[in-house]
Each structure stands twice: as structure tokens, then as C-alpha cells.
Amino acid sequence: MEWQDTIGHIVQDRPRRRGTDTVSRRRAITESPGLSRKADAERDFGRQVRTIVTRLLPEGPPDIRAVAAVMRTSARTLQRRLHEAGLTYAGLVQDARREAASRLLATSDQTVGDVARLLGYSDPAHFARAFQRWTGLTPREFRRREHGANGVGSPASPRPRRSLTE
Secondary structure: OHHHHHHHHHHHHOOOOOOOOHHHHHHHHHHOHHHHHHHHHHHHHHHHHHHHHHHHHHHOOOOHHHHHHHOOOOHHHHHHHHHHOOOOHHHHHHHHHHHHHHHHHHHOOOOHHHHHHHOOOOOHHHHHHHHHHHHOOOHHHHHHHHHHHOOOOOOOOOOOOOOOOO
């Protein structure tokens, strides 16, 4: 038991280093210009990845390896940098799809099915469910609200339904 007492005294008698308390650490983090630049770089990195994902959406669900290749890095390095920025690849893909879907539904007269395919969905119903989860509105309800709110009037006229006799 003597060696434990000796270690206990050494630890207790050791002077505390300056700036090791929690308040000092928080202050250093929030006031450090280097960390602010790092946070800006991480946000820019996330934006860059989301931009690439958005460009790749029409080709189908973007694979992380394809995005990594465009960025001239490995998929693992891309994942690590996203993790350091507090982001996930799946989250960025979802954000890119949500933003593109909202923009396409508000500004184009493409059908919901066309928008779904442009965003890499294999089935328009999958897209409609995801869109409703994101916004609380179906794609058609969103389009009606957006066109009404922008003073554009009604969206592109609906396609006439074919009768079974044609």
C-alpha cells in the first residue's frame, strides 16, 4: 500500500498547469482565431461535398467512392474529414436531395416522378414519403403552396387523364 500512498501524494502535490480548467478550455476554443478558421474550413468542406453530391444525384444515389474520386481523396479520408466536421455522408446526401427537391418543385413544371428520378430515387413513392418526412407536406401540396406564395398562380397545368376508351 505504500506505493499507492506515494503516487497519491505526487499527484496531489503536482502544481496544476495553467489553463487546464474547463472554463479556460472553453474560452480558448471560442476565442481562438485558428479554431474559427478551422470551423470555417470544415463548413466549406461540407458545402463542397454537398455540391458534388447534388451534381451526381441525376446519375442515381451517389456513392461515397464517386464523391471521393471527384475530390481526389479516398473514401475513408472523406469519411474522416466529414466526421471531424461533425457531418455524415448520409446526412449530406439527404440535405442535397431535400434542397434540390424543394428547388425543383418550386421552380419547374416537372412531374413529381421526374423530380424523383432526377434526385436518384428508384420509385416516386419513396421520394414522396421522404419529402413528406422532411417538410410535412406532400410534393404536390408543397408545389401548390410555393406557387401560391410566390404569386405565380397555379403550377403547370395538370396533364389530362386518358380515358380507358382511348
